[in-house]
Amino acid sequence: MNQVLALERIENPNTVRKSGYTPAVVYGKGIENPQKIKILKKDLLKLLRNNSKHSKVYLDYNNSRYFCIIKDIQFDYLNKDILHVEFQAVHEDEEVKVSVPLVYEGEQLLESKGFILEVYVSEVELEGKLKDLPDVIKIDVKDKKLGDKITVEDLKLKEGIKVLDDKDKVLAVISEAETSEEELAS
Structure with missing residues (x-):
């Protein structure tokens, strides 16, 4: 630390x-x-x-x-x-509530497949012992498919850490990249 x-x-x-x-x-x-x-x-x-x-x-x-x-x-x-x-x-063992940023990893691979990551939520509120709370939550999106949704329920956290958002809340969606007319013409 x-x-x-x-x-x-x-x-x-x-x-x-x-x-x-x-x-x-x-x-x-x-x-x-x-x-x-x-x-x-x-x-x-x-x-x-x-x-x-x-x-x-x-x-x-x-x-x-x-x-x-x-x-x-x-x-x-x-x-x-x-x-x-x-x-x-x-105190490290104190129960606290903090907002923690979400970091989406693997977006370049999505883009190479013609997909984009539409991010709706960039941080979530967590509750737990301070020493156990992460500074950021990393979410791997490289293997996601078109239409996949990333929800609060998909977050992988240590035992004892609680997300204060609804488990069905959509954090991001994998969508098709829009192709401009110029790209279509070439």
Whole structure:
């Protein structure tokens, strides 16, 4: 599991950013009051390369290690910089509800067969012990046939993890790729 070092923040957010850090906050289990922290920007970018909102990470702060969920990441939409990150400290055995992204794998093979994947749902809400929850759910679609539907019931999850959506909810469908008139003419 990924970890990052956080330092106490007493400066204002703009000063923190100018000094190469990203302002953040951590709160939750084992933390009396929300703590203003800062994380070295390059360390945060490295952490976020493989993690995103709802990911589980360890935060080293004030001579302690906290098991956290990344609750929110605020971006500057003009230049894509990270403005602020929010971490929630939790116990690994705590029952939580989180939204987890779905990653569809094998779309290129579908396209080579003249099919497309129509995605209706890009994330599902799960409930379970935090340590058991996946960061993403991978769904292999390469062997799917025209008309196949991928539903919540098709998701393969560890025992003890519950999907909070209806088991018949359609997540994606395999459809025929539409051929443009130009492609037909050639």
